[in-house]
Amino acid sequence: AQKVTQAQTEISVVEKEDVTLDCVYETRDTTYYLFWYKQPPSGELVFLIRRNSFDEQNEISGRYSWNFQKSTSSFNFTITASQVVDSAVYFCALSEAGRRALTFGSGTRLQVQP
Amino acid sequence: KAGVTQTPRYLIKTRGQQVTLSCSPISGHRSVSWYQQTPGQGLQFLFEYFSETQRNKGNFPGRFSGRQFSNSRSEMNVSTLELGDSALYLCASSLVGTGVETQYFGPGTRLTVL
Numbered sequence: 001a002q003k004v005t006q007a008q009t010e011i012s013v014v015e016k017e018d019v020t021l022d023c024v025y026e027t028r029d030t031t032y033y034l035f036w037y038k039q040p041p042s043g044e045l046v047f048l049i050r051r052n053s054f055d056e057q058n059e060i061s062g063r064y065s066w067n068f069q070k071s072t073s074s075f076n077f078t079i080t081a082s083q084v085v086d087s088a089v090y091f092c093a094l095s096e097a098g099r100r101a102l103t104f105g106s107g108t109r110l111q112v113q114p
Numbered sequence: 115k116a117g118v119t120q121t122p123r124y125l126i127k128t129r130g131q132q133v134t135l136s137c138s139p140i141s142g143h144r145s146v147s148w149y150q151q152t153p154g155q156g157l158q159f160l161f162e163y164f165s166e167t168q169r170n171k172g173n174f175p176g177r178f179s180g181r182q183f184s185n186s187r188s189e190m191n192v193s194t195l196e197l198g199d200s201a202l203y204l205c206a207s208s209l210v211g212t213g214v215e216t217q218y219f220g221p222g223t224r225l226t227v228l
Binding site: 033035037042043044045046047050091093095099100101102103104105106107 | 145147149156157158159162164169170172202204206208215216217218219220221222224
């Protein structure tokens with residue numbers, strides 16, 4: 001069975017601080033996909049990134065960066081120089097190859113104070 | 115390209131009634147998945163439809179059902195509503211056959227059962 005753990009329930013930072021959201025996953029599959037989604041107060045889940053299990057390269061997109069480490073089954077997300085608009089709930093998710101069912105973590109609520 | 119649309123956005127029903135929610139996927143996307151989001155259980159996969167056939171199913175009772183039409187639009191139905199069915203129901207669509215199975219979500223339908 002798959003499992004995604006986001007141990008941080010809520011994080012509060014002041015604008016311009018860097019913040020890292022942790023994600024630890026469990027799966028027996030050798031091929032799988034990892035995702036991060038953002039859920040602003042409006043409710044819609046916004047796709048941020050997808051990683052497959054064979055690609056351990058870290059990725060940077062503007063202020064966002066992701067650190068994928070298979071050795072520790074982690075897929076952490078860092079926001080550099082946080083902004084108030086980053087305030088949202090962030091979800092890490094996992095899917096097996098060939099199955100489009102996502103297993104979500106419980107989410108981390110990020111509050112960025114001005 | 116228009117995103118995933120869901121109707122209605124808000125719904126209030128009473129216990130014992132049934133409800134039908136609708137989802138129109140992104141143009142060209144042929145897979146539609148449904149998720150339930152509650153404060154207690156988080157985001158949980160309900161089912162996925164592709165080519166008018168249910169492909170995957172989550173751990174929900176038979177009161178939850180769905181279908182997909184030839185134009186890929188999907189509906190989900192909940193019969194004999196219970197108070198615990200109050201939730202945000204999210205629909206997601208994805209391309210099929212590209213090896214890239216990212217799911218893109220709609221704004222959700224917030225169902226309140228009184």
